Amino acid sequence: MKILVTGSSGLIGSEVVVYFSQRGHQIVGVDNNQRAVFFGPQGDTRWNQQRLQSSLKNYTHIELDIRDRQGVLALMNKEKPDAIVHTAAQPSHDRAAAIPFEDFDTNANGTHNLLEAVRRSCPESPFVHMSTNKVYGDAPNLIKLEEQATRWDYADPAYADGIAETFTIDQSKHSLFGASKVAADIMVQEYGRYFNIPTCCLRGGCLTGPNHSGVELHGFLSYLIRCNLEQKEYKIYGYKGKQVRDNIHSLDVARFIEAFINAPRVGEVYNLGGGKENSISILEAFALAEQLTGLPQVYSYLDDNRIGDHICYYSNLHKMKLHYPQWNITKNLETTFSEIIASWRTRL
Numbered sequence: 001m002k003i004l005v006t007g008s009s010g011l012i013g014s015e016v017v018v019y020f021s022q023r024g025h026q027i028v029g030v031d032n033n034q035r036a037v038f039f040g041p042q043g044d045t046r047w048n049q050q051r052l053q054s055s056l057k058n059y060t061h062i063e064l065d066i067r068d069r070q071g072v073l074a075l076m077n078k079e080k081p082d083a084i085v086h087t088a089a090q091p092s093h094d095r096a097a098a099i100p101f102e103d104f105d106t107n108a109n110g111t112h113n114l115l116e117a118v119r120r121s122c123p124e125s126p127f128v129h130m131s132t133n134k135v136y137g138d139a140p141n142l143i144k145l146e147e148q149a150t151r152w153d154y155a156d157p158a159y160a161d162g163i164a165e166t167f168t169i170d171q172s173k174h175s176l177f178g179a180s181k182v183a184a185d186i187m188v189q190e191y192g193r194y195f196n197i198p199t200c201c202l203r204g205g206c207l208t209g210p211n212h213s214g215v216e217l218h219g220f221l222s223y224l225i226r227c228n229l230e231q232k233e234y235k236i237y238g239y240k241g242k243q244v245r246d247n248i249h250s251l252d253v254a255r256f257i258e259a260f261i262n263a264p265r266v267g268e269v270y271n272l273g274g275g276k277e278n279s280i281s282i283l284e285a286f287a288l289a290e291q292l293t294g295l296p297q298v299y300s301y302l303d304d305n306r307i308g309d310h311i312c313y314y315s316n317l318h319k320m321k322l323h324y325p326q327w328n329i330t331k332n333l334e335t336t337f338s339e340i341i342a343s344w345r346t347r348l
């Protein structure tokens with residue numbers, strides 16, 4: 001297959017590139033290092049682009065901004081890929097308010113450019129879109145919670161296995177990022193249902209892995225571990241540091257994308273996360289990082305939580321496992337932490 005991957009120098013994009021390249025597919029990657037514009041030099045992804053270009057024979061890099069409508073239409077028409085994996089985005093909840101136009105132009109309009117290009121040039125090709133659990137806004141915070149020693153957890157048994165795809169996306173606070181991602185998510189579903197294109201939205205929890213260029217505003221575990229290794233202060237924003245996230249290794253993300261491309265469905269939505277087993281609070285993440293690096297975590301605590309931040313979120317994986325029973329989580333938290341530590345040790 002020829003697979004077009006947008007955001008190919010980012011965390012998920014690069015993992016997808018390597019994964020499919022190792023299986024003999026031809027990969028066209030699209031990335032313009034916009035992450036360095038969004039987050040400054042610390043978010044620079046050129047190192048990852050160069051790694052892909054120097055190590056993979058069947059990889060072509062295209063320097064293109066997905067906001068460039070004519071460029072996107074022309075590229076799709078030229079390449080006519082067998083599958084599209086769309087991971088390019090302005091990915092930060094907090095950053096969006098400072099750059100609202102860039103955020104919406106990238107996340108909503110950029111996605112629309114790609115969908116329309118696919119409809120015109122290769123409507124039979126599966127289109128996998130990286131969405132986010134922020135499409136649910138802060139509505140998960142309305143679920144009854146219980147406070148435990150090191151974490152918050154759901155007190156309502158209806159959520160014992162986490163949040164499912166049926167959860168409301170409406171009438172809650174999303175952040176501008178969440179709103180631009182809702183627009184993209186609905187458009188991806190619509191191009192599926194209306195035009196019968198095999199599309200899906202993967203509503204990610206915390207996606208992580210050794211190739212993340214984690215920064216304070218995006219990439220929780222990667223950034224937390226970097227702070228631990230550099231003995232730099234990590235700031236906790238509210239919720240007593242007991243806020244819970246489910247983490248999924250980017251390899252398990254790539255494996256699910258492969259399962260979907262091999263047996264695509266139309267206009268689907270999946271909550272893609274590590275599930276309850278791979279959920280961890282900030283305090284628990286400090287403890288695990290300390291145990292694995294032998295270094296104490298230096299941190300400070302600010303009372304104010306980030307606007308709209310989830311207190312407790314983990315994904316219900318039932319639908320993913322029902323539709324794709326051969327897929328499961330293969331990397332637990334300890335393995336994922338160890339890989340991120342090893343990667344930062346080489347890169348820092």
Ligand SMILES: NC(=O)c1ccc[n+]([C@@H]2O[C@H](COP(=O)([O-])OP(=O)(O)OC[C@H]3O[C@@H](n4cnc5c(N)ncnc54)[C@H](O)[C@@H]3O)[C@@H](O)[C@H]2O)c1
Pocket residue numbers: 006007008009010011012013030031032033034035036045064065066067086087088089090091106110130131132133203204205206207208212213219
């Ligand atoms: N990492 C997470 O925890 C997480 C969680 C939920 C959802 N997601 C979603 O998954 C996707 C991938 O996230 P990631 O963590 O790999 O992000 P990332 O920032 O590491 O990668 C995104 C890549 O897209 C590129 N890019 C951004 N704007 C572009 C543009 N206009 N044109 C071309 N390239 C552009 C960036 O340079 C970057 O390399 C995003 O849609 C994000 O919203 C991520």
